[in-house]
Amino acid sequence: MPELPEVETVRRGLEPVLAGHVILHADVRRPDLRWPFPPGLAPRLTGARVESLGRRSKYLLAGLDRGETLIVHLGMSGRILVSGAQVGAFHHPHPAPEKHDHLVLDLDGGARITLNDARRFGAVDLWPSDAIGGHRLLAGLGPEPLGNGFDAPYLAGRMAGRLAPVKAVLLDQRIVAGLGNIYVCEALWRARVSPLRLARDVGPGEAEAIVAAVRGVLIDAIDAGGSSLRDYRRADGELGYFQHAFAVYGREGGACPRCGTAIARSVQSGRSSFHCPGCQS
DNA sequence: CGATGCCCCTGAGAGC
């Protein structure tokens, strides 16, 4: 599943295909993903013009001319593919429908957008654009990690007194919105802080290092087109390549690129953590 | 309130 860099990469690939175009036909192939689709999804999309394509945390937000915004979350296995349009140097013909294609939008000009999500942890909703921040899935989100609201004093304040490991705090979308398992592991490695450390024991200098590392790793990953593991692909079907730059994620037993110590794997709140016991403390 | 587990679901890969 896509974390912030993957969602941002999808957004950038999709924006020129969607923005300014009219949805001629919406094929809603099942009634729900994680939650039921909003009532009348197909008719509410049909004939609408997409005015903008934005992103908040891991949510894609397509602003429609009817005053509603289409909200899409990709969950763990969601993919969005474009066909029938010129994407970069390539022309993608419409492929045969695949298993787990749940929502298919045909646009004026011939492009087709297909949402595929095998595990169905994703979400689709429609909500009034002028109240988008009040949507139940968006209302509690913390600041964007690449925005001005995420800085060292803020993070230090949110970590103060907290008994949870620093990794759990960074994964908490109410504290900072858009990080997931990969980029938290990678950022903590860059900051030389162990994911096992309790948040209340992280000092101000380390908070500064974590903020810088989070920003740096997200920017590097976006520059690389995200990370392609398993399901994820860019909107144009190409693979991102940041996975080749992982220092620790998925590298248990491998040599730390900084000090050579073997990378360790642990389990925190049911998910794998990777860190270097040699240079992260 | 804060912390922790469970659960939703399918598919890929490993081991036998």
Next chain:
DNA sequence: TGCTCTCAGGGGCATC
């Protein structure tokens, strides 16, 4: 080949 088991970019919700 086929079974069983583990694991996977998320996150809401119940429970202590």
